Amino acid sequence: MVALGAAGISVGSAVQSRVGRALGSGLGSFFPGGDVFEIYSVSGTFPAIATTAYRLSVSGLVERPATFTFADLEAMPRVRFARTFHCVTGWIVPDVHWEGVRLSHLLDTVGVRPGAVALAFDSYDGVDTESLTLDQARLPDVIVATRMLGAPITRDHGGPVRLYVAPMFGYKSLKWLSAIRVVDAVEPGYWEENGYPVNGWLDGSTSTVPPRGA
Ligand SMILES: Nc1nc2c(c(=O)[nH]1)N[C@H]1C(S)=C(S)[C@@H](COP(=O)(O)O)O[C@H]1N2
Ligand SMILES: [Mo]
Numbered sequence: 670m671v672a673l674g675a676a677g678i679s680v681g682s683a684v685q686s687r688v689g690r691a692l693g694s695g696l697g698s699f700f701p702g703g704d705v706f707e708i709y710s711v712s713g714t715f716p717a718i719a720t721t722a723y724r725l726s727v728s729g730l731v732e733r734p735a736t737f738t739f740a741d742l743e744a745m746p747r748v749r750f751a752r753t754f755h756c757v758t759g760w761i762v763p764d765v766h767w768e769g770v771r772l773s774h775l776l777d778t779v780g781v782r783p784g785a786v787a788l789a790f791d792s793y794d795g796v797d798t799e800s801l802t803l804d805q806a807r808l809p810d811v812i813v814a815t816r817m818l819g820a821p822i823t824r825d826h827g828g829p830v831r832l833y834v835a836p837m838f839g840y841k842s843l844k845w846l847s848a849i850r851v852v853d854a855v856e857p858g859y860w861e862e863n864g865y866p867v868n869g870w871l872d873g874s875t876s877t878v879p880p881r882g883a
Contacts, residue, residue: 704818706754706762708825709844711859712796716845720821720829725813729789729851732780739829742815745770745778750810750835755871757838767833769814773807775849787855790832793845799832799858800867801841802877803851810835813846836879837869 723739749768755761772788781803788806790799805811814822814833822828827844834841840860861867866875874880 704762706826707756707760710794710797712792712794714794715824716793717824718793718829718845723829725830725846726848727775727779727851728848730782730785730853731776731851732782733778735779737775739815742770742813742830746774748809748812749816752810752835755838757840757865757869765817766819767812767814767835768816769812769830769833771809772801772811772813772832773809775813776803776806776851779851781851784853785851786853787851789850789852789856790843790846790858791848791850792827792843793847797843797859798856799841799843800855800861801834802855804878805834805868808836808879834869836871838865838871840865841869 720739725737725742726735727737728734747768748771749766751764751766753761753763754765785803787803788801790801792798801811812833812835814831815829816822817826817828817831817833822831827842827846830846832841832843832846843858855867857867868875868877870876870880872880
């Protein structure tokens with residue numbers, strides 16, 4: 670666990686200085702939304718999932734468990750917005766464009782049953798996991814993303830479908846999203862088991878509810 674944290678921080682600061690150089694040289698403003706992300710995979714793998722083969726299962730405390738295809742997601746009401754992406758280790762990517770389906774819309778589609786408190790997310794990498802409370806999941810800028818940086822999400826970035834939790838640090842935005850389970854208690858995810866806050870608000874608040882202004 671310590672080794673993981675140390676590795677993450679050393680990678681992060683190397684990237685941070687690279688982004689800093691890019692911004693300092695003015696490149697950041699010439700290429701807003703440019704792909705200067707550090708690519709992470711705690712599993713060490715980068716699942717290759719054809720868009721046509723992609724499936725997202727939604728199960729647990731729901732009225733109508735469902736498995737959605739990529740086409741199903743694309744046919745749902747969509748939102749798009751741009752935000753600065755923040756890895757908790759310090760690197761940021763300004764003006765990243767995202768597009769996808771609000772998690773709240775998916776929840777309304779399957780119908781949340783009484784007793785539901787939180788969501789647990791699984792990745793096709795078989796290692797990373799994430800969690801959100803139901804209230805967090807219903808925030809308008811928490812999406813199941815199908816586009817990023819103005820294009821379909823690449824394999825490296827967790828395509829064809831990843832989570833994007835805009836008000837929180839990057840570790841909450843699980844890549845290669847495979848399943849959403851509606852559960853009766855928060856199940857801390859991979860990064861949280863390794864020391865990151867379960868409530869990863871960008872302002873550092875660890876409260877369950879969004880800080881003012883988030
Ligand atoms: N499946 C999976 N999702 C993940 C990660 C990961 O290692 N595996 N890393 C997280 C972290 S710490 C960050 S900062 C972002 C980085 O996104 P990127 O790899 O697209 O740059 O992905 C998040 N989602
Ligand atoms: Mo991160």
